[in-house]
């Protein structure tokens with residue numbers, strides 16, 4: 340079995356960096372070079388698996404569906420953005436609103452630039468063989484998330500699929516904004532097809548379409564996991580800060596694009612991830628008796644039988660031995676509901692429990708998913724209207740810590756999501772605290788917390804909890 344631990348190891352490293360950024364305010368370029376070294380140090384995982392039975396089990400429709408973009412504009416290719424006077428400068432421009440060295444950051448540091456190359460690796464060849472695909476790099480199944488896989492009718496002259504997840508995969512096809520976007524207002528650019536990636540909901544929908552997968556053009560299944568694909572896990576604010584920043588949030592940025600609020604990015608990210616999961620569960624065909632297994636808690640099935648550490652979890656109400664959905668984002672959405680929409684919180688908890696208990700085994704599943712989806716959309720709408728305040732952030736942080744302390748038996752996926760959430764909320768709260776020794780104590784707690792969850796196959800609840808305790812005593 341293969342799980343990606345690379346990302347969590349890097350995460351611990353970056354948390355240190357994030358905190359030291361706040362302590363010493365390193366320049367962006369220093370930060371990038373540190374991240375680069377971090378990547379070089381990160382563990383190169385090897386795939387170990389034995390699944391001959393899956394050969395040829397995978398017959399996927401090869402249709403390319405429209406992605407999230409609002410336009411059908413052509414994608415012109417990274418080269419079209421990367422001229423030295425455009426986004427291809429080697430150094431940031433001093434007198435420009437944007438850095439202008441975006442290409443260099445993406446090309447040298449951002450894993451998205453290598454996403455297509457990954458499909459040529461021995462690991463990918465093995466996955467493709469196990470799935471009975473001719474090759475990974477020619478299959479829509481893989482290209483849909485590892486490249487800018489828009490329909491051939493939308494390829495501009497310089498379009499090149501080997502560029503991987505490029506500028507226009509995230510920012511939208513440039514056909515109608517390339518000429519005008521340096522002079523036009525942001526609003527005019529949006530109207531010409533630039534995606535509103537600064538908006539947390541738009542960004543979340545973009546990122547989760549690949550990092551969780553969707554039910555249309557970016558599908559991932561347990562069959563693909565069984566063939567050797569790493570487990571996916573995602574938290575919007577954490578991943579937004581790990582992706583090497585090719586943009587700088589400064590005063591002109593907020594003037595053009597509005598306030599940048601990490602707490603809001605985290606919260607909306609949780610809700611959109613829940614919505615994507617529920618939609619996927621509703622829309623994917625069931626695999627025999629079960630819902631598509633990729634939506635379940637991997638460790639619900641993949642753990643040694645001798646490991647008997649079950650304890651009741653009052654939030655899920657599941658009996659011992661129950662099949663479990665990956666409920667991490669859903670439980671986070673409940674924590675948010677308690678703060679954002681208290682009048683809705685009991686209903687959210689009731690519907691979550693009904694879904695988790697009934698959803699896996701009965702054909703009631705779709706109805707229960709729809710009900711919960713409706714609740715979560717309401718919370719998101721109210722949050723979009725009024726972002727979380729500092730007091731609400733404190734309340735959420737306390738709820739997350741208390742939940743972790745009292746439900747230390749929660750599954751790995753939930754603990755992992757809590758750790759990323761607590762880190763995200765702390766990053767916001769900590770700016771109002773000046774006491775350096777206190778910050779160091781918090782950092783120590785965060786590191787310990789992550790050590791508890793840095794390996795999905797060796798979850799150590801006691802270490803996770805020790806980290807939470809340290810954080811709890813250090814919060815003023």
Ligand code: HEC
Pocket residue numbers: 345346349450451453454455457483484485486504508509542545546547548549550575578579581582
């Ligand atoms: C078109 C699909 C796609 C979209 C959209 C996408 N990603 Fe990714 N992302 C990937 C793939 C594929 C990888 C792995 C690349 C590789 O190593 O081959 C990745 C890797 C990453 C990594 C590195 C993870 C690690 O383990 O080091 C981060 C961080 C990340 N993405 C953040 C984001 C964020 C934030 C967004 C939204 C703004 C986003 N991604 C949008 C496909 C996508």
Ligand code: HEC
Pocket residue numbers: 343346457458460462463464466467470475480481482483484485548549550551552553557558559563568569570571572
């Ligand atoms: C739903 C989107 C999606 C699909 C479909 C998908 N991948 Fe991925 N893949 C990702 C993301 C996202 C990552 C990065 C995970 C992370 O680090 O968090 C990734 C990571 C990988 C990795 C590990 C890369 C590394 O740097 O360690 C390999 C290998 C891989 N994918 C191969 C494939 C192959 C082969 C296919 C087709 C059979 C495929 N992927 C289909 C989204 C997808």
Ligand code: HEC
Pocket residue numbers: 417420426436437438441442443445446451504505506507508509510535536537538542585586587592596
């Ligand atoms: C994985 C998704 C992703 C990819 C790939 C990507 N970007 Fe971005 N980009 C973002 C996000 C998220 C932001 C921050 C939100 C925003 O301002 O829209 C951003 C911001 C920007 C900004 C805005 C800076 C500002 O001050 O307003 C520019 C310019 C930019 N990107 C250019 C590029 C270029 C050029 C490339 C390709 C070389 C690229 N991006 C690749 C996601 C991406």
Ligand code: HEC
Pocket residue numbers: 340341388389390392561564565566567568569570571629632633634635636637638639640641662
């Ligand atoms: C309902 C139970 C169940 C869930 C949940 C589940 N799996 Fe599986 N998994 C299986 C079964 C059954 C097999 C086939 C084992 C075999 O062939 O020996 C399997 C096989 C695998 C394999 C191949 C292992 C091997 O021996 O070659 C991988 C990797 C894998 N799963 C990953 C995952 C990931 C990642 C998740 C979560 C997204 C997950 N699984 C969720 C039941 C499950």
